[in-house]
Amino acid sequence: MIRTKAFLARSVGRLSRATGRGGGTTLPGRVLLKLDSDAISKLGSRLTGGVTLISATNGKTTTASMLATILAGAGREPVHNRAGSNMTWGVATALLEQKGSEGLFEVDEAWLPEVADRLRPRTILLGNLFRDQLDRYGETEALADAWAELASRLAGETGFVLNADDPLVADIGKTSGPGTVFFGIDDESQALPELQHAHDAKLCRVCGHELTYDRAFVGHLGHYHCEHCGMRRPNPDITATAITLNGMNGLTATVNSPEGEARLELPLPGLYNLYNALGAIATARELGVSVAEAVASLAGMKAVFGRVERIEIDDVSLSILLIKNPAGANEVIRTLALEPAPIDLWIALNDRIADGRDVSWIWDADFEMLADRVGSVTCTGTRASEMALRLKYAGWPVENVIVEEDAEAALDRALSGAGGKLFALPTYTALLDLRNLLAERGDTERYWEG
């Protein structure tokens, strides 16, 4: 029966793409799940080489892409929801449309327990939890509770790879069983001068008292302990030291593991991408790929859809950096701050369901850091005016900030005002719109063909 249902669902996807209606990355899965709500378990049982799931607030798509790159370097091609569609129907679509013996899926934070219960993964990598779309996900603490419950259900059966530097994630190690692997950053020189405002892990998960931070690297990710109950950051099995950040061009670091030292040259910028890389390397090791092989593959890593993607349009080099929550936006801002001024920007703020209807979060992101470095700024999207308002109160020169709600007109204005480089900062649905717009203009391929 599952074969007939799968055939029907696949046909719908082909038809949708052939008629140019789009949505090909989720529609077949949606149809299939309507026909059979347990289709994921049935199709997933064919993945005899095991399934790896990746979840986090920030970096799911990039981390999964890194791991896919590493596995490809070892001659392995997992079934992978590479277009970033990461709820049940996106996973179902990948299962329908790709052949392979192992699975690699990024999964939405809130959907992780359901997908994991159905797929019974061999490995789960958990990267971070930040405040994000509170209207959709609810409180960060509640997600951490749900993940910890999942870990106790799967302990012994599933290997967990956890970020030691995120107290909300590392805490899951209490229930995830022996063999849990931790990764983290061990380079004090990369610490933030102070804890950022948008800070999501203030209280000890064990005793509820305030955490003490010796240093933080990204948001609340760092070295912490509880003075009250003695809870400490776990000692990571895989660490990064001797880190050098090279602006938008990437970074280098030494990766230390039980296999010894390896030098990582990552062509993606920012400490947040180093965390993604450490997670991918630690997980790859669990899947039988050595750290030396993993770092060699990562050196050839390409950016993925909307995550530091670069597109040449006439004489302007357009870089696209997704922003969707304070912690992620702050890392984008921190990376941009290393660029030579003036920095020309196209910023798109939408309030559709997939963006989170609530745009409050822009007031938590530290746009102040770029105030004296920006050139021409164009704001677009359904909430363009609130974005521009945020920038005004962040001290950006208002005379350089234009509100243009039409995305295409805004893009033309931004491209013509840019001095060689343009940085596009879209929220999620604005990223999809931008990508389709660029495809229509012939600047890129449609994303599901990429």
Added chain:
Amino acid sequence: MKLRLLSLYPDQMNIYADRGNILFLQHRCEWRGIDFEVTRCGPGDRFDPGDHDLLYMGGGQDRDQKAVAGDLIESKQASMRAAKEGGAAILAVCGGYQLLGESYELEGETIEGLGLVDLKTVREPGPRLIGPVAIEVDLDGEPKVLAGFENHGGRTRLGNCSPLGKVIHGHGNNGEDGFEGVREDNLIGTYLHGPLLPKNAWLADHLIATGLEHHHGERPELEPLDDGLEDAAHRAALTAARKG
């Protein structure tokens, strides 16, 4: 002139980017040549009600809210009461709003509130009340609109006190009686959370004027500012609420 703001639990009660409100007030004072002073008041800290003209308390996760509730009563209740009676402006948002009342019942537990206003909040079964919201408010004889976003599990019911406004779009205090928030003396509590002032510049200016009146004894006429972007952001928030 000088406006003295007291920021209550800025590290605990800030879940929806509450600092946007303080930033907004600060710039609007400074652009008018009004000195602006912020005092942070965290767990264990006490304050002198005569030293502050505008008190702000934002929203927090359940865990943070429980953690501050006891401290609020222990170290700040008397000062809060005196500040309200003395005519200071008080703005409490979301979780902060709930803590102004008599109590908040959730998961079989009753958190005692400040008891500054006669209202109670209960986490009843049913979905959280989430979405864009717009309410009609009449603070000084001229009805105006507040637009923003609400996200709360608790249902608040008012006793012997007045709501802040009537719900035009959205849920309001409990999704049933059509009222939103609370207002008494110069105290305002509302579920319109996080940075509601940037979307409602008129309320920010109302609070500034009330605070200055508290400090200097006379309500000033505030110098108008170029509010083109502020007005556009208000209209966009209102459009979002209208669409639901």
